[in-house]
Amino acid sequence: MLEIKNLHARIAEDETEILRGIDLTVNAGEVHAIMGPNGSGKSTLSYILAGKDDYEVTEGEILFNGENMLDMEPDERAAAGMFLAFQYPIEIPGVATMEFLKTAMNAQRKARGEDTLSIPDFMKRVKEAAAHLNVSMDMLKRPLNVGFSGGEKKRAEILQMSLLEPKLCVLDETDSGLDIDALRIVSDGVNKLRGPDRAMVVITHYQRLLDHIVPDVVHVLSKGKIVKTGDKDLALELEKNGYADIINAAA
């Protein structure tokens, strides 16, 4: 589903090099975790996948279901099935959450040549998904993410993910700012979306999230490169010993 080959990237504004040759293949049905210390390039990788133009790819390629992802606009990537759950979901004053959800769902359907949703159909989907994630109708009436608590913002991200039914879900530190209960609700929401046709990339600092969302593969990112790949036990090992051993061994 996702093939990243020798990806090098830098910050467009000051040309700071962040990614230094990433190779990563994620197949449909798999969940990959990417762990790594601060500044290793985890969030940059997620933004580049979503198409943020603050970064410049200097070498390498990204194939998404065989297509060159770097040629696609952010909205084209979303319509093709890419979804990024933001680490810091943005507050958008004046745009009601419901209006936003309807616009996004219909824009993606339109881009794929599907019919737009009827209002009752749309409402039914939203209500169902919201109930699972403990998102109140009151929250949905408010402007998008405005005045939402940290936990509410993360639940709203997963709500969007459930409704948009992406093929590739990239979760950027979805666990940050969550208490234990919220972490369980969010993880359950994510696990419900696991399936043979869908792939996930879970970016996190902590092993804690991976107790709930159990990964098939764990990668360690350091200084813009994947320095070690293993199964879920690698995350446990990191939790116990820290990053230093692995990073030093790789260097």
Added chain:
Amino acid sequence: MNANAPIRNTQAESDLIDRYDAAKSALAGSVAVSALRDSALGQIKDKGLPHRRVEEYKYSDLRAFMKSAAPLATAADSAAVKGVLEASETFGDLDRFKIVVANGSFVAELSDIDALAAEGVSVSNLADALSGDEGAQLLKSPKTGPNDGLVALNTAFVQGGVVVTVADGAEVSKPLELVQLATATGAQVVRNKITVGKSAKLRVLESFSGDTGYGEINTVFDYDVADNAHVAATRLITGKTESARLLTTIATLGAEAEFKSLGFIAGPQFVRNQQFINFTGENSEAKIYGVSMAGGRDLADQTLIVDHAVPHCNSREFFKTVLDGEARGVYQGRINVAPHAQKTDGEMMTQALLLSETAEMANKPELEIFADDVLCAHGATSGQIDEDLLFYLRARGIPEDEATTLLVLAFLSEAIEEYGEDDVTEGLEQRVRDWLAGH
């Protein structure tokens, strides 16, 4: 520079001066009105049209914009008026009363005079009133800016308009649209005097339809809001036109009164929407809103002076501007607080969103406070669309133009929604979408 040096008249000024004598014989007015017209023309002769060296017009140089002055529009044929009226799409199918002024003159047969009379609203022809004993009183406007050039131009050439009087206690059940339309090209100079009696309630819609060619529209709405009366006035200044739209509101508020207005600008090349709000009684409130959109090389100017001459009054000014291309936006807002106008609460905010690198916004909020126990605040911002917001929406599959529309609409809707006249909100928001799609 010698301030007293006679000016060299521009083509437009010469046109106006040359045409005045002939025009005047056709214009209504008592001897006293005639004298007021002469004196107003004298001001145009001496000072010219408002231009950039006059502080109030620094950013909106009408003198430079008007290459020539069109003759006044001539009387309209009733069938033609009906045609333009039916074709106009001002406030959609909103249930409302209408008063029609065409080519500068009141059209009684197309106005809902009887229905309004049943609601306690009397409507008469301003041109008739100007010939009567009280005629001059109608043109002696209450306080405006210092010898405002547009009002002077209006006084010199005013063709007609309406005198609307709402009886004490009347709560008019539907909005009243003052429709100003053109069936032929030419300048329109109109004055409407709206008197709202004690404890009365009136919602007004002000609209302009039809093609005036290169003829400017100069209209003064003079509101007299009595004690405890409530007025909301929604002004729609739309449509592509190469001629100037010069609009003035004068509102004089008694005690415990409320005056709300929204000036909505989308389309014309040169718009000056100016308002002079005067508090004369205590415990009153004015809420003045503006929504401006301009593209190409157009100018949208919202100017106001709120005069707190008495204590215990509140005013809120909230203006939003969206500019594209090489358009220019102007906001000049001044809150005056007289020395004894204690406990005044004034809050002014102007915000602009620039969609291009070449658009320009002039924000000039001013407070002039002589009292020592007041709450007054002002703020001004100019910025671009937030790239992070845009990226977030696009990352959810919303294409860039649609995402921009969502964000611009969200930005402008803040003012439209705070204005709070719910039955016009949807229509105005649709106009924002249409403007974004087609400007």
